[in-house]
Amino acid sequence: MDQYFIGLDVGTQGARVILVNQNGELIASDARKFMLDEHFREEQSPAIWWKDCYEMLRNLFQQRTNDIDKNQIRAISVTSTSGTVIPLDAKNKPLHPAIMYSDGRSAEQGKRCREVALKHVKDGYTGFNASSGISKILWFVETYPENAKHIAKWIHASDYLVGKLSGNYHATDYTNVLKTGYDLTYFRWPKYLFEELGLQESWMQEVVPSGSVIGKLNKELAIEWGIPQIDVVVGMTDGCATQMASGAVKPGDWNTTIGTTLVIKGVTKKKLVDPLGRLYSHRHPQGYWMPGGASNTGADWISLDFPTDLDMLNKAAEGLIPTGLLAWPLKQEGERYPIMAPLARGFAPSDLSQEMLYAANLEGVAFIERLAYEIIEELSGEKVAAIYSAGGGANSAIWLKIRASVMNVPTYKCKEASGAFGAAIMAASNTYYSSLMDAAAAMAKVEKEVLPDPELHAQYEIQYQQFKLKLKELNYIS
Structure with a gap:
């Protein structure tokens, strides 16, 4: 029953x-x-x-x-x-x-x-x-x-x-x-x-x-x-409730929510201490830690610069990636994570078509996401095993493909990643199930699994290193 x-x-x-x-x-x-x-x-x-x-x-x-x-x-x-x-x-x-x-x-x-x-x-x-x-x-x-x-x-x-x-x-x-x-x-x-x-x-x-x-x-x-x-x-x-709803509740699991901003939350066995204060850690009910951080880089650039024809742009992007271009669609001055640079400004090559700029921006957000996870792996000494994706940014199939290939880990789109659903999982975690991890495993549903494309990952590895070099030249990272 x-x-x-x-x-x-x-x-x-x-x-x-x-x-x-x-x-x-x-x-x-x-x-x-x-x-x-x-x-x-x-x-x-x-x-x-x-x-x-x-x-x-x-x-x-x-x-x-x-x-x-x-x-x-x-x-x-x-x-x-x-x-x-x-x-x-x-x-x-x-x-x-x-x-x-x-x-x-x-x-x-x-x-x-x-x-x-x-x-x-x-x-x-x-x-x-x-x-x-x-x-x-x-x-x-x-x-x-x-x-x-x-x-x-x-x-x-x-x-x-x-x-x-x-x-x-x-x-x-x-x-x-x-x-x-x-x-x-x-x-x-x-x-x-x-x-x-x-x-x-x-x-x-x-x-x-x-x-x-x-x-x-x-x-x-x-x-x-x-x-x-x-x-x-x-x-x-x-x-934290949204993280629960995404299913990212066991060590090695991470949730990226791309809305107006990009928010990352996950689970580690050991406490993650960031001397620069970019990340902070909640406590997992089963004794683990739940570090997280938020970037000013998200999907706001889409509604601001590409308000229409998203289906056409996403379809066009499929034939344009990897673009080999360096773009960062930061729409405000300053970034807080993974880069601490209060005067940072976004960048992109000039004279690009709308389709090419859109595709390059998708890649740029994926590079920021990877840089964020590199910091997490460095500070925690633990590997990111999987990323559960939520928010409006998870609705683009081509963006999921780009992100999975840049990160080189499986990426899962969550079916229902809302605060209310996370609260329902918490309600069940110790009343019907024996733990949060058991409840999330049974209740949080994955709508789509996206695996990295090996060939695309190899090409993105080169482009990502060039992206980091660009950030260093601008003195945004050391």
Whole structure:
């Protein structure tokens, strides 16, 4: 008999809920946009989140699941934005709207947090800035000292939804606490948070592995929705949930998501420490590490420079590769990973046809991706075994072929690589399956396997070395 799992994704402007079975097959889904004001990138009302999520879940159970046995629904988990935090009072009521990850008002506090962390943290995360939860906590305490007297607990965005579902607001997971200052090596809140930054230890949550069951669904909600008191599984950050959905969950597996930017996340056996701060590592629930980094080079150049006739351009590119040309379609000034160059600018030969420039740009992004993975292999001492590809960039068959041949590893296109699906996998990971890796193996589906073309790889090896030489000549890499 099928078992069912719910994934809830609360994003910046809306939310999505899905119901899947133990094989990862989509049974039902719903989505909606939040009614937000013009300040939504700084602050949002958690009550708006809950109102829409409550209504979606109610509709899901009452209108879209008539053909399944609702008694076989097992668990629910939540994903949401990383770095968004909420202060709660002693009755678990928000003292202030959610302070969003995209709120830049805590830039000065972020700088101070980083300076203090660098004095105390040898090989952990110190990359605090305005988007970090710890920076926003410090900003709130210093900006609203009277309200700070009433703080009982600081929680993250997904924790609020988990709390509304289960009543437990006091637990969070490994992924949410990275940017709140938690030490993922020694599993503790470090003393400098309290002794030098002036925070209170009582404000901090209990931290458990991602996928942990932290309660049961509120009895009144279960009765209203006509389902059992299912397990509620601790939430996680949206980037990590997408990684789970891609299937990149065991050592050697990596996920590249190409959207506006290029985001790389994977799994290593050993902790990866980047002295330049380009990469940071989450903790895998099974004890491994999940390093990741983000590049400013992605697929934004396609919508900006090639808004139409993509089918024609992709077909043309098939007959033009390898182009032998050096192009880098960076559309803004500055790059952060794999190159740290705040003044970097993209480049391409002049007087190219649209088709040739498009093909050369596809190759240029693949070269940036390979450079990113070379750094990962160098720092970790571990080989990249496979790449699971997601995002809009994975929809181009010729781009997948180029990337697989440049990297010389199998590349897999994911069928469903969304935050909500990743949350559903987490919901199943310790309630039906024995681990995250077992759940992902059964539920994450590969839509297409692309193997490297040996002849194309040999030609790209020459072109890639020329690409790196060009970056050196421009002083973008040493």
